[in-house]
Amino acid sequence: MKKISIGIIAALALLLFWALVMRQPANENDQPGPAKTGGGDFTLQSANGPVALHSLKGKVVLLYFGYTFCPDICPTSLGFTSQALASLNKAELDKVQMLFVTVDPERDTLDKLKSYTAYFHPNIMGLSGTPEAIAKAAKLYGVGYAKHNTGSTGGYVVDHSAYTYVIAPDGSLFKTLDHGTPPAQIVDAIRAAMKKG
């Protein structure tokens, strides 16, 4: 009888120990939504040579995946972002870089990307690479994209996530902006990311 009692007490003690010490609190960051993957470093090609994200540490980086044949969504996103960049003062602008990564490396040459992004703002740089390198970078940010033949004479379209990823100067993913975020809110996000350092 005594042995059984000791056994029960021991079991209860273990249970208490487990309850107090071993249980993890619920993860506050378990929210559904874009970029659960948390971002990360990558290296892609620009018209002026390879660009590694980590080489831009110290700057706020705006990352966007699109393509130049995209007739509406990409020009709208780049339009809004360039409007936001135009609102920054020179000191702020020196610390911001936007990267436009193509999801259509077949049609988007580096030269085409260079002139396309320059049309919107000098602080926007076009990047391309092998399909594998692009896929790797896209996966880090949870970007979905897929070629689709719609039967349109305009050629194939590339469906793609249209978020803008705001990366803080320390290289970490700070915020994800929805497509169509107005310029004023983009400016707020850039300034908040700058403070994070």
Next chain:
Amino acid sequence: MTGKFRSIRIATCMMGALIAAPVLAGPAAESISVSDPYVRIVPTGMTNTSAFMVLKNSDSKDHKLVKAESSASKVTELHTHTNEGGVMKMRPVKDIDIKAKGEAALKPGSLHVMMIGLKRELKEGDNVAITLTFEDGSSKKVEVPARKIQTEMKMEMKQEMVHDHKNMH
């Protein structure tokens, strides 16, 4: 006696009017008005662009835009965008509904006229002629001004400010 025949006459007139109504209604094109049309200027070297506008239907009958044509581009099609979990998909559409007494807004991120293979680069101040055809075969020609994206954005921001002021109370 006069009373009995009077109501029959009225009823006959009403029936006649109802039967004649569709014929008297007129072509769809006459009931559709186009407001704030513009075609977007795109970076040099890009040969595809979109035209936007608001189509208003003053008729008591639904209408559909079934075709758009322009000599400014090799091909013109009707397209829309859907947003599926953050992924933007652009697809051609057969037609665009314009409900009776309603409107269809062709705007960025949504329905639009796709102009494929622009024959010349557009500049601010240029006008592009687009012919819109409706379900009954009637059509109307619209002069669509070319607008830079920066101009478009500034106009949007102004609109937002107006709305913000309205909501500030």
